[in-house]
Amino acid sequence: MRAMILEKPRQPLRSRNAAKPKLGAGQLLVRVATCAVCRTDLHIVDGELPDPKLPLIPGHQIVGRIEQIGEGVQGFSAGDRVGIPWLGWTDGECAYCRSKRENLCDRAKFTGYTIDGGYAEFTVATARFCFHLPNEYNDVEVAPLLCAGMLGYRSYRKTGDAHRLGVYGFGNAAYLIAQVAIYHGRKVFAFTRPGDKAGQEAARSLGAIWAGGSDEMPPQKLDAAIIFAPVGALVPAALRVLAKGGIVVCGGIHMSDIPSFPYVDLWGERAICSVANLTRQDGEEFLQIAPRVPVKIQTETFPLEEANTALEKFRSGQLKGTAVLVVNTDL
Numbered sequence: 513m514r515a516m517i518l519e520k521p522r523q524p525l526r527s528r529n530a531a532k533p534k535l536g537a538g539q540l541l542v543r544v545a546t547c548a549v550c551r552t553d554l555h556i557v558d559g560e561l562p563d564p565k566l567p568l569i570p571g572h573q574i575v576g577r578i579e580q581i582g583e584g585v586q587g588f589s590a591g592d593r594v595g596i597p598w599l600g601w602t603d604g605e606c607a608y609c610r611s612k613r614e615n616l617c618d619r620a621k622f623t624g625y626t627i628d629g630g631y632a633e634f635t636v637a638t639a640r641f642c643f644h645l646p647n648e649y650n651d652v653e654v655a656p657l658l659c660a661g662m663l664g665y666r667s668y669r670k671t672g673d674a675h676r677l678g679v680y681g682f683g684n685a686a687y688l689i690a691q692v693a694i695y696h697g698r699k700v701f702a703f704t705r706p707g708d709k710a711g712q713e714a715a716r717s718l719g720a721i722w723a724g725g726s727d728e729m730p731p732q733k734l735d736a737a738i739i740f741a742p743v744g745a746l747v748p749a750a751l752r753v754l755a756k757g758g759i760v761v762c763g764g765i766h767m768s769d770i771p772s773f774p775y776v777d778l779w780g781e782r783a784i785c786s787v788a789n790l791t792r793q794d795g796e797e798f799l800q801i802a803p804r805v806p807v808k809i810q811t812e813t814f815p816l817e818e819a820n821t822a823l824e825k826f827r828s829g830q831l832k833g834t835a836v837l838v839v840n841t842d843l
């Protein structure tokens with residue numbers, strides 16, 4: 513099968529003819545239709561995340577159709593369209609798994625990082641972590657919901673009932689989750705790179721009531737802020753725009769170091785937390801709410817073989833939407 517393979521971090525992916533993966537018990541063999549590109553893929557390819565499986569097929573926002581079903585699988589039939597997310601497997605028995613925090617499982621395996629992902633014609637996935645997908649979206653549109661959307665949603669949920677919500681880094685996840693927040697009647701304040709007038713305009717046209725640079729103060733104090741940009745300096749910046757009792761949620765898997773800041777900026781029961789991975793429940797909830805909003809998705813498609821181009825355009829900020837690799841679809 514055709515596959516794009518990471519042999520070593522900090523090198524371009526290689527286009528290879530790889531062996532079709534073998535189906536195991538509890539797994540699905542899926543013919544990949546599309547696979548969206550996530551910032552985490554960049555962190556893995558660029559060597560910013562430790563110990564990936566090597567060689568590795570990246571990609572963890574996979575949409576495809578079931579070709580074959582492993583022993584013991586329930587709830588799926590051959591031909592079904594499924595989504596395969598970042599959380600690929602958990603042991604189900606550690607203290608985290610048993611307390612509904614499988615996203616923190618010590619032995620978790622991650623699609624396109626510690627197990628092979630979707631930059632290929634076929635993939636295998638553990639069925640209990642796969643999702644049925646809403647029919648309202650085609651194979652290209654639905655792919656970015658599987659990570660940018662689901663992780664964004666988990667970050668958003670961490671903000672509780674915050675009415676005034678700041679979002680730093682108005683990329684894919686922010687774009688998707690701001691629509692949900694606005695649907696829920698929240699007021700969204702968008703922070704972009706200083707001077708990024710186009711980004712600010714895009715946020716306003718989506719319904720943000722205020723948009724400005726990350727060095728600017730919004731007109732009101734905020735109840736919560738989500739940081740999607742991998743920039744540690746945004747943490748103290750976000751704390752400074754929070755009202756008392758507010759929370760800063762760091763939504764990314766990787767961030768540069770956080771500079772020190774005076775305790776008074778945290779005082780007043782302000783909090784900082786990170787969001788790690790997702791639970792299946794986050795995914796199910798987000799896939800239910802997305803078509804009701806309805807969440808709109810901007811994409812830019814690339815053939816599988818141009819995965820390196822997609823990654824490079826992502827790295828240099830030239831994408832006009834979420835990059836989606838089109839592997840095999842009738843669209």
Ligand SMILES: [Zn+2]
Pocket residue numbers: 602603604605606607608609610614616617618619620
């Ligand atoms: Zn566990």
Ligand SMILES: [Zn+2]
Pocket residue numbers: 550551552553572598659660
């Ligand atoms: Zn991701």
